[in-house]
Amino acid sequence: TWKVGGPLFDLLGAHLEDRVIRDAAMVIANSPGITDGIRSGYPALTDSRLETIVNGSNARRRDSSTRFPGSAPIHARHFGSLYAKRKIGPLLAAALRRNEEGKRWTVEQYGPDPGTAYLGALPAGGRELLERFEPLPFHDAVQRMHEPGLLVMIQPALLSRQVPTKLFDYLCTGNPVLLLASEESSAWTIARRFDRCFRADPDDVEGIVRILADLEDRRSAGELMQVSTVDDTRRLTKESIGLEFTSSVERVLLRSPSP
Secondary structure, eight states: OOOOSHHHHHHHHHHHHHHHHHHOSOEEESSHHHHHHHHHHOTTSOGGGEEEOOOOOOOOOOSSOEEOOSSSOEEEEEESOOOTTOOOHHHHHHHHHHHHTTOOEEEEEESSOOOGGGTOSOOTTTGGGEEEEOOOOHHHHHHHHHSSSEEEEEOOGGGTTOOOTHHHHHHHHOOOEEEESOTTOHHHHHHTTSTTEEEEOTTOHHHHHHHHHHHHHHHHTTOOEEOOOTTTTGGGSHHHHHHHHHHHHHHHHHHSOOO
């Protein structure tokens, strides 16, 4: 979906992809959405040669559920760079709307300072709502992800087939996750399995406002939780995906003729 190199570039890329998939003994995708895309693009590819193995994370899991504190602001945290048309402006506009209603939200960006192109047209005060922090080492970033808050992932249409590894880090924390992406995105095919994940289109300020309001109501009622993730993310460990990959390789070897 990149469309960055012109018609000749795209034609060559399609030719190389076709050759690789045609010759592969096993084709592995890291989300059901990508698997479906490959299946529709290559109808001759049999299901026995197609496997979905989602990425995992070694981020620490919680052993028990914890309620969100009722007094502090709710923090919406985005980790990573903003590029390829990822815009944080709609989130800022939604948080500003809730603050004007007397609620308390902060929006934090851990990574490079977003330029104007990634903020979009903001009402007065929207830019000031953003708190930016320098990029952190992985261990320190995961520590901040574990603190009570709403973890935000932004997935523009240009990257709808991508599933950033940080989604799996987010899922391990037990915090609610806001995915700003289309409903057809590959990331949403994974995130929607978890009740703590919410989705809105990247430019849908009204949709984001509704999600923030729902989280506020849940916190007020004592229902907003950092849930236990030891069980519900058991398949998202590095060990589990290693075992799945090994199993796939063994199936290929078993059906291959002996040398």
